[in-house]
Amino acid sequence: MPSNLDRYKKDFERLLRDSVLIQQSFAHLCYGKEYEAALLKSCKDDKKAAKEHMDALPDFKSAYQSWYSESLVLINQLLPDRLSDFIRLYEKPKGRKEISFENYRIEDALQGLRVTRYGSEVVADRSSAMSHLDQQVAILKSIKGRFESSLFDIRQLVQADLLDSELDAARELLKHKFMRAAGAIAGVVLEKHLHEVCVAHNIKLTKKNPTISDLNDALKNSAVIETPQWRFHQHLGDIRNLCDHNKKVEPTPEQVSDLVEGVAKVTKTVF
Structure with a gap:
């Protein structure tokens, strides 16, 4: 029977693999045709390869929620000092009176929230949360060091x-x-x-x-x-x-x- 440490490692590796597709799916959600054009170029205009890549992308909203929930459990167990940072990148700030680029969160992006000024100038939209997802993935990746560190308390x-x-x-x-x-x-x-x-x-x-x-x-x-x-x-x-x-x-x-x-x-x- 595998140990809990082995199971945690297996879960960590799976979540890390999923994070790559979730980041790509979010980029597609944010940039649409621009993302598809960039993908086609990276595939050297191989439309079949580009289509296979697109077909492999999960639906961001449902895939992210599942990934976030599982990552929370793993981080809480193995990297509890970063749990609040991980949550802060997702949740809307408490007491937020107005939405800006600085306080826009992944939760806003999941709701499709878009804020404009003077009718056309975009203050914040889904793309404003891309760096937050990148930071969440970085926090998840840092768990690897806990597995490898001799200081890891098992x-x-x-x-x-x-x-x-x-x-x-x-x-x-x-x-x-x-x-x-x-x-x-x-x-x-x-x-x-x-x-x-x-x-x-x-x-x-x-x-x-x-x-x-x-x-x-x-x-x-x-x-x-x-x-x-x-x-x-x-x-x-x-x-x-x-x-x-x-x-x-x-x-x-x-x-x-x-x-x-x-x-x-x-x-x-x-x-």
Whole structure:
């Protein structure tokens, strides 16, 4: 089974390949016929080659949104100090009163926003965001250095591999109808992961042996997670308690399955 580090590398390489086509697609969206003429010239007037290139370009709007969402997750895990920069290049500035070339963002470009002055002078349009996309790609590329650097902290990745193995064990127990044992293991995984997230965010814990509820509250109070995620963790904790402590009511297969798969989701999305 490939490690989490291997999976991150595979995702990184795929996103990097996709970024080339997305940049080309954006250039075509911005410049249209000018782009096509330049492409034909670069293909030495080979119309067939130019057409094959054009046919390979994805629809920018849908391809970018998918690429952006996946890149966010990868950057948050491997290069968190650049996450805010990556987001800033996409999102409209909060409190923006008027649109200029300087504060035009990729989000504006996706909406096709075009600002003119005196009826004809273009202040900002889609092309104003091309440099922002270039910067986002540059941030993504810089992740490569984290993989290759001896300073790269793989503690969380190793921890993730161990948690994946434990969840696989829980699934196997669930498959053979050992409900409480499966739920207990999944609960331990959730507790370990939330504790690791607290450590990653330098959150001080007052209890020596904090529970899932304690860890969940600490993450919410430190604004690491929002209320919907907090409620989801509480729900998973309730099922874990049913498996561990409540001997009068048996957990159902559906409840334990929800717990195991819910914990798997948390370990992949909450960092």
